[in-house]
Amino acid sequence: MKQPVIHPIVPPNAGGPAANTRLRALRSRIGRLFREMRKHKHAYALITPYFLIFGTFTVFPVLMSLCLSFTSFNMLEPPKWVGWSNYARLFVQDDVFLIALKNTLLFALITGPISYMACFLFAWLINELPPKLRALLTLILYAPSISGNTYLIWQTLFASDSYGYANSFLIKWGVIMEPIQWLQDPRFVLGILILVQLWLSLGTSFLAFIAGLQNVDRTLYEAGAIDGIRNRWQELWFITLPAMRPQLLFGAVIQITLAFSVAEISIYMIGFPSVDYAAHTIVTHLVDYGSIRYEMGYASAIATVLFTMMLCTNLLTRKLLGKVGE
Amino acid sequence: MNNRMNLNLRLKLSKRLNRSWAVDILLFLLLGSVAFFMAIPLIFTISNAFKPIDEIFVFPPRMLVRHPTLKNFTDLINIFSDSWVPFSRYVFNTFFIAITGTVGHVIVASAAAYPLAKINFPGSKMLFNLVVMSLMFTAYVTQVPNYMTISWLNLINTYWAILLPSLGMTLGLYLMKQFMEQIPDALLEAAKIDGASEYRIFWTIVMPIVKPAWLTLIIFSLQSLWTNGSVTSHKYIYSEQLKTVDYVFGQIASGGLVRTGPVAAVTLLMMIVPITVFIVTQSNIIQTMSTSGLKE
Numbered sequence: 225m226k227q228p229v230i231h232p233i234v235p236p237n238a239g240g241p242a243a244n245t246r247l248r249a250l251r252s253r254i255g256r257l258f259r260e261m262r263k264h265k266h267a268y269a270l271i272t273p274y275f276l277i278f279g280t281f282t283v284f285p286v287l288m289s290l291c292l293s294f295t296s297f298n299m300l301e302p303p304k305w306v307g308w309s310n311y312a313r314l315f316v317q318d319d320v321f322l323i324a325l326k327n328t329l330l331f332a333l334i335t336g337p338i339s340y341m342a343c344f345l346f347a348w349l350i351n352e353l354p355p356k357l358r359a360l361l362t363l364i365l366y367a368p369s370i371s372g373n374t375y376l377i378w379q380t381l382f383a384s385d386s387y388g389y390a391n392s393f394l395i396k397w398g399v400i401m402e403p404i405q406w407l408q409d410p411r412f413v414l415g416i417l418i419l420v421q422l423w424l425s426l427g428t429s430f431l432a433f434i435a436g437l438q439n440v441d442r443t444l445y446e447a448g449a450i451d452g453i454r455n456r457w458q459e460l461w462f463i464t465l466p467a468m469r470p471q472l473l474f475g476a477v478i479q480i481t482l483a484f485s486v487a488e489i490s491i492y493m494i495g496f497p498s499v500d501y502a503a504h505t506i507v508t509h510l511v512d513y514g515s516i517r518y519e520m521g522y523a524s525a526i527a528t529v530l531f532t533m534m535l536c537t538n539l540l541t542r543k544l545l546g547k548v549g550e
Numbered sequence: 551m552n553n554r555m556n557l558n559l560r561l562k563l564s565k566r567l568n569r570s571w572a573v574d575i576l577l578f579l580l581l582g583s584v585a586f587f588m589a590i591p592l593i594f595t596i597s598n599a600f601k602p603i604d605e606i607f608v609f610p611p612r613m614l615v616r617h618p619t620l621k622n623f624t625d626l627i628n629i630f631s632d633s634w635v636p637f638s639r640y641v642f643n644t645f646f647i648a649i650t651g652t653v654g655h656v657i658v659a660s661a662a663a664y665p666l667a668k669i670n671f672p673g674s675k676m677l678f679n680l681v682v683m684s685l686m687f688t689a690y691v692t693q694v695p696n697y698m699t700i701s702w703l704n705l706i707n708t709y710w711a712i713l714l715p716s717l718g719m720t721l722g723l724y725l726m727k728q729f730m731e732q733i734p735d736a737l738l739e740a741a742k743i744d745g746a747s748e749y750r751i752f753w754t755i756v757m758p759i760v761k762p763a764w765l766t767l768i769i770f771s772l773q774s775l776w777t778n779g780s781v782t783s784h785k786y787i788y789s790e791q792l793k794t795v796d797y798v799f800g801q802i803a804s805g806g807l808v809r810t811g812p813v814a815a816v817t818l819l820m821m822i823v824p825i826t827v828f829i830v831t832q833s834n835i836i837q838t839m840s841t842s843g844l845k846e
Contacts, residue, residue, distance in 0.1 A: 260672050266748035267665035267674075274662030275677065277718030280699060282684050285692035292691075299694060349581050359832035363825065364585045367592040370773065370824060374591030423587065431769060432725060435762035435835050439732055456569060470728035477724070481686055510690060520694060527691040534686040 293524035303521060310525035321526070323501045324509040327414060328484060328530075331505065332537075334418050336483035339425030343475060346426060347433035348460070362434060369427040375489055378420050382406035410502035413494050417503050420489055427482070429475035436471030440464060465548045472548065476541045484534050487511060506530050599623075599818035603811050622815035629802060629812060635790045637798075644776070644794040647709060648823075651716045652771040656764050658717050663726035664752045668738060678727065685720045693785075700786060711786035716775055722767050729763035730756060765831040769824075776824055796820065 261268070293310055295303035314321050346365055350358050368374055381389045384405040391403040406412050440463075448463045465472070487507035490496070494503040497512070506526060514523035593613060598606065600618040630637045665671060666678050696715070705711040733756060741751050757764070777796060787793060799816045802809055 257672055264665075264669060264671035267669045267671040270665050270748065270752065271662040271677070274658045274718060274723060277658070277714060278681070278684075278720070278723075280703075281696060281715040281718050282692075282720060283680065284699060285695035286684055286687045288695040289687075289691040292695075346581065346584070349577055355833045355836055359829050361581070361585060362832050363828055364589045364592065366828070367588050370821070370828065374595070377591060377594060426588070428721070428770065431766050432728075434832075435766040436729070438762045438835055439729060439760075456573070467732075470731045474724060474728045477682060477685060478721075485688055507688060507690065510688065514690060520691070524691045527688045531687050535683065538682075538686065 289524040290528060292521050293528045295521040296519070297521040297524075298518045299520050300518075306521070310522050311529070313522070314525055314529065320501055320504065321506075321509055324504045324506050327502075327504055328486070328506045331414065331418060331421070331486055332480075332483035335421045335425065335486075336479055336537075339422055339483070340429065340475060340479040342422070342425055343427075343430040343479070344433050344472075347430055347437060348464070350434065351437040358434075362431070365426045366430065368424050375420050375424060375493060378416070378423075379407070379493060382416060384408060407494055408499050410500040413498055413502040417486070417490055417494065420493065421483075421486060424489075425479075425482075427478075429478045432471050432474055432478075433468070436468045437464070439471075440467045461548075469545065469548065472545055473542065476545060477538060480534055480537050480541065484530060484537070595814075595817055595821065598814040601811075601814065606810055606814065622811040626802075626812040626815050629809075633798075635793075639791060640793060640795045640798050643709075643792060644796065647712055647794060648772055648775045650709075651713050651775045652768055654713070654717045655719060655722050655771045656767055659719070659722035659767070660726045660757060660760075660764060661752065663723050663730055664756050665748075666723075667727045667730035668733065668735070668756075669748070681720050681723055681727075685724060697785065705786070707787055707789055707792065709792065712775075716771070719771070719774070721770060725767055725770075726760065726763055729760040733759055762835045765835050768831055769828055772827055773824055777820070 292303060294305060294307060296306045296310075297303035350361050350365075353361065363370075383389075383391070384403060384407065386392055386395055386403045388403065388406070390406060391400075394400045395403070404412070406416060444463050444467060445459060448459060453459050453462060485507050486505050487510075490498065490503045490505055490508055491511070496508060498504055507530070510523045510526040510530075513519045513526065590613075597613065597615040599622055600620070601615045602617055602619045602621060605612065605616060666674050700706060700711050700715075705714065737755065738751055741755055746754075784797060799813075799820060802816060803813045
C-alpha cells in the first residue's frame, strides 16, 4: 500500500529566504548585544549593588503603587480591581481635587522658576569668595533648610493678633486699622505659602550649583576673555551656563519635584485642611485620602497624576535648557 | 619655569577678569540683605537654647537672649539620667547609622554613576531614565509597599531597615552622574591605554575629580539620616536599644510645655554635627578640574 503524500499547505521554501534573513539578522543582533554586554561586564559589576537596592526599595514600591491606583485598597482588606474609576472620579467628581490642582499649578509656576534662578544666582555670587568665607555664607543661606521645621517662625511673624510682627508693623504705620488674620484668610494663605517656600528655596540645587561652579574649568574663562567676552553677563551666558549643563538639569529636576510636591509647610503652618481649601495642594489631598480616609488606591491615583505632571514639566524644562548659551 | 609662573599669574588674574566694581557692590549688597533673612532661624535656635523659661514664653518673641543661662542643658541631663536605656546607646546608634549610611551611599551611588555617565553599555540610558523618573514619584504612597518589602526581607527592627534603603537613594546617583559627565573622555581614554582597569579608573581618576560632588552628597546623605532618623525608626524599629537620639528628643518634646527649655537645648545640640560637617565639607569644595593635568 502506498502511503498518501501529504502536501504541506505552505511549501517549505515559500518566503524562505526573506524569513531566514530576518531570523539571521535577529540572531546576530542578539549575539552582538551579548558580546557588548560581555565586553562591559565591569560596568555591570559596578552598577549591580546600587541597582539591586534601588530596584527593591524604589522601583518595586513605585510599580506597586502604580498598580494600586487601579484598585480600591483600604490597607486592611486585599485590594479590589476597579479599572480607571479612581481616575474618572478624580477629574469628574472630586471638586476639591480641582482646587488642589489649581493651587499646586499656581504655586509651582511661581516658586519653581524663581527659586531655581535664585539658587543659581546666589551660588554664582558666592563662588568668587575665598573658600572659608564662602563656606560660612553658604551655611547662612542654607540655614533654613538645614534645621528641620524652622519655617514655623513665620507663624509668629504672621500671627493673627495685633502682636504679630506683620500686623503690629502695619498698624504702627497706619496701613491697616485692625489686625489681619493672615493664616486664616483665604486671600493671603497661598501668597504666604509661596513666600515661605521661596525663603526655603536655597537647598539641594543651591549646593549642587556651588559644587558645579567649582567644577568649571577655569582656563575656559581665560580663553573667553581672549575671544572677546566683555562683561560678567556674557561670561555667564556663553561660558559658565553651558559648562554647567549637567548640574542645571539636576537642579531643574529637584526644583520641579519640590515645587509640585509642597505639602508639609501647608499642613504645619496654615493648617490641615486649610480655610476654604485655600492652601490645599495635590499632596495634601493625597495625604487626606491616604492617612485619614484610608483610600490608598485613590491616593495612588493622585500620586500617578502628579507624577505625570512632573514628567511633562521636566521634558519642557529640558527643551528650554537646551537653548542655554546659544 | 618662567612659562609656568606666567600661567599661574594669569590664572590669578583671570579671577578678576570681566568684573566691574559698581556691579560688584550692588550684587554683594543684595547678597548681604538676603543672608540676613536666611540667618534668622540659626540665630533664633542658638539664642533660644540659652533663654530662661520666662524669656522663651515672652510674646512677641524676642530674637536675642537677655539673661543667658545653662539651665536648659542641666535640665536635659537630669531627664536623661533616669532614662532606662543609657543615653550613650542612643548616641552610638545615631552615629553608627549616619556614618555607615553616608559612606555606604556615597560609594555605592558613585560606583553606579560612573558607568552610567561614561561607559555606553546596553541598558545604560534606560536605567538612568528610571532613576530620574523615580525621583519624581511622591514617596508618600510608596510607604505601604516599602513597609511590606522590608518585612518580607525580615529587616524589621534591625539597623538594616534604615541603612539599606538609604544606600539606594536616588538623589545621590543622579548628582554623581551629572558631575561625572563633565570629565573629558580623553582623560579616561588615556588611562585605558595605559592599562588601567575600569575599577581603577573609577577609584583613582574619576573620584578625585568629582570631589566637589561627593562632598556635597555627604551633606545630603548625612542630613537625611540625621534628622529623618526618627521618622523611619519609629516605623521600622521598636526595640528601645536600637533607637536614635532624634527619636528620644522627639519623646522629650512630647512632654509638653514644661519641656520647652530642654527642647530648645536639644534643637541646638542636634544641629552641631550637621553644621560642623557642613562647614568642613563646604570649605573643601575647591576646584579639582584644572589640577587634573589635562590640556586638550
